Amino acid sequence: QVQVVESGGGLVQAGGSLRLSCAATGRTFSTYSVGWFRQAPGKEREFVGAISRSGGSTEYADSVKGRFAISRDNAKNTAYLQMDSLKPEDTAVYYCAATTNTWSLRIRAAYGYWGQGTQVTVSS
Numbered sequence: 419q420v421q422v423v424e425s426g427g428g429l430v431q432a433g434g435s436l437r438l439s440c441a442a443t444g445r446t447f448s449t450y451s452v453g454w455f456r457q458a459p460g461k462e463r464e465f466v467g468a469i470s471r472s473g474g475s476t477e478y479a480d481s482v483k484g485r486f487a488i489s490r491d492n493a494k495n496t497a498y499l500q501m502d503s504l505k506p507e508d509t510a511v512y513y514c515a516a517t518t519n520t521w522s523l524r525i526r527a528a529y530g531y532w533g534q535g536t537q538v539t540v541s542s
Contacts (some may be wrong), residue, residue: 420444420531422452424514427536430504438499438536440514447495448472451517453529454488454499456510456538463513468523469497477523482508504540511535 426438440452451471457463467478469488476488485504490497497514515529522528 420447420450420516422514422516422531422533424512424533424536427512427538429539429541432504432506432540432542434504434540435500435502436504436538437501438512438514438538440497440499440533442495442497442516447490448492449518450531451520451523452488452490452497453515453517453523455513455515455526456508457513457535458507458510461510463526465524465526466512467499470520479524501538504538506540506542508538509540510538512538 421443423441430436453468454466455463456466465479467488469476473490485502487500513535514533516531517529519528
């Protein structure tokens, strides 16, 4: 098993940046793909992006492509979500999730391990 904990959320003005961290404990972090999801009030939890076990492959939702970047440091058991050019519509609770799957990383059901979430608020 693995446990993941997000941190780094907060309040930022539109156009600003934040970096979220996803710290993992438990079994070898490098055996897990990591996904980032977000959930705004009254909306479904949606895919933001994902990174492969080695970090060599990433994918993103169209809404964040070119603005957000996911990376990981397996030596530190941590994944990151760098968010630039933030918009008010990026306001949501952001969740980190881990899976031993290497496919369907855009689907919530593919992930068995979730963090508690961290709030990101972007003011206009």
